[in-house]
Amino acid sequence: MFYREAGQFKTSYAADQALFPILQDRIGIGVILAIAFIVIPVFGDAFLLNAVMIPFLIFSLAAIGLNILIGYTGLLSLGTGGFMGVGAYACYKLTTIFPDVNVLVWVIASGFFSAGVGLVFGLPSLRIKGFYLAVATLAAQFFLSWCFIRVPWLYNYNVSGAIEVPLRALFGVPVTGATATPLTRYLIVLTIVVLMTLAASNLVRGRIGRMFMAVRDMDIAAELVGIRLLPTKLLAFAVSSFYCGVAGAMMVFLWYGGAEADVFNVNQSFFVLFMVIIGGLGSLLGSYLGAALIFILPILLRIIPPKFGLSIHAATVEHLSFMIVGALIIFFLIVEPAGLARLWQLAKQKLRVWPFPY
């Protein structure tokens, strides 16, 4: 009833291959973009922008990166945190060496460094599969975290061992550093994330994406139909690391404003992995839903109890939120192992046939 494709005829190949062939989808996306670009900046306060929306978008981007690797190509990786770190540190080095170049150029360019590192650590994937590969990528994670601590060149020999984001302006408006307003940073993050999501959705529905999916479904069979495994798997690693690298660079430059090596530890990898699994493997929408659930849930757990007049000890809240997040992860896996994106599929079907049950 509300979501019915019937009557929407496609009369050209261009219409058939459109990103959103259905009118309702186009309207929906338009509304979401309008909310993101207009409503939230106008009505949102600094807390909403800084503590909820910016990190949510950044984690969504990292989750999309990981989803390309796990959900589309079927290569399990636990090195996300390390690759995000490569992006952050590359961006930091680049902008301190070439301070006159626009910092946003470096945020994107740092993705290429991350992609290069991803290529190297993706090499074992040709021989190693499944959980063995996951543990092998942990080697990347721990090696990179070690580098962030032990290679002082990476943080310009700072005594603290941390990287501090310098002040950089774009057309006279500060975009990074202490004086950049949350609103500016939010709009920049949003623009980058939207553009990169668009790129990802075109990538995964084109030839490359189909190659990825063929490799995921069975790599030997994919090889037999003429897909070269090594370049395909390495490409998946490179693209995925690129996304993670940009996410990492944005995380430090547009959110934290400074970071230590500890930010990019193995827990960060697990955190992003949760988002991908809970959101739904092989779904870009799922990456957003997963990031929303996993990131926003602990915030809600912290905010809600005081609203009801319950004053719980801060440490207790921390422990309880650990327990609740753990239990919810198990709960979501049991009720919907295919992820939150599947719920949206089911909802669409319901909307299609409403008011009839089927």
Place this chain on the structure above:
Amino acid sequence: MDILYKIFLDPFVQMGAAPDLLVQTLWDGLVAGVLYALIALGFVLIFKASGVFNFAQGIMVVFAALTLVGLYEHGVPAFLALVLTIAVMYGLAFAVERVVLRPLINQPDIILFMATFGLTYFLIGLGELVFGGDPKVMISDQLLLPRGAYEIKMFGGFVQLQKIDIAAAVIASVMVLALGVFFQKTRIGRALRAVADSHKAALSVGISLEYIWVVVWFAAGIVALATGIMWGARSNVSFALEIIALKALPVLILGGFTSIPGAIVGGVIIGVGEKIGEFYWGPLLGSGIESWLAYVIALIFLLFRPQGLFGERIIERI
């Protein structure tokens, strides 16, 4: 030239010059390896019988040790606390099977893997909530674990062997032997192996999967308790142990996910390799290479044997 000398020659010269230090390093590596192997053993047990990659094994170690110490601090005698902890581990195994595994039967491996992640978070929260997050001292004296060290004269120097380390090695060997006998000789052990081979075939000859899973998770819980006692006696009982548990993963892939001897051999290779590497080659790179060396060693082995040293050969059909 100088750097080549430092990498390829100098460490061996050092080893030759001070053999007592070499023996000490080897021994330290061996002990660390045995403890890694114990954690890996818990993984292998569960993976063999249910195909679940149990990420929560590390936190189960902490949880078991915390329960033991926590009960003792509340005035329960040490050995009664031990028995009660075993009961708690049984309860945990039962709950995990009932609440997590049974609804997720027949799901892809990665989903089960994620579920054990959820379990990890849950147990961290629960452990901290009940017992507090502070490090605790293991009650090694009350459990009659030895203390102190033997000093052995060797090559004109001393090699120090901690008694607790010897005890750990002995307990680990006994446990592996007991598990071996359990798997090979007993009725339940045979059922376990049948389940490991094929869930469907095992079901069709009347083996109850639910029961077997409780048994395996319980066995892994006991292994976790032993590991927790040993680790706790060497350092403190705290959630930092969880990071060490991640070290069991390279051990696991080195030995192969399905092999009990593999876990032991892998543990020893990783432990010794890590300590030797850190001691002789570490200074070249700046210290702390222990944190990733284990993974790199495992990675190199994997490039030649993708299924681990003792893993079953991977056969792929189209």
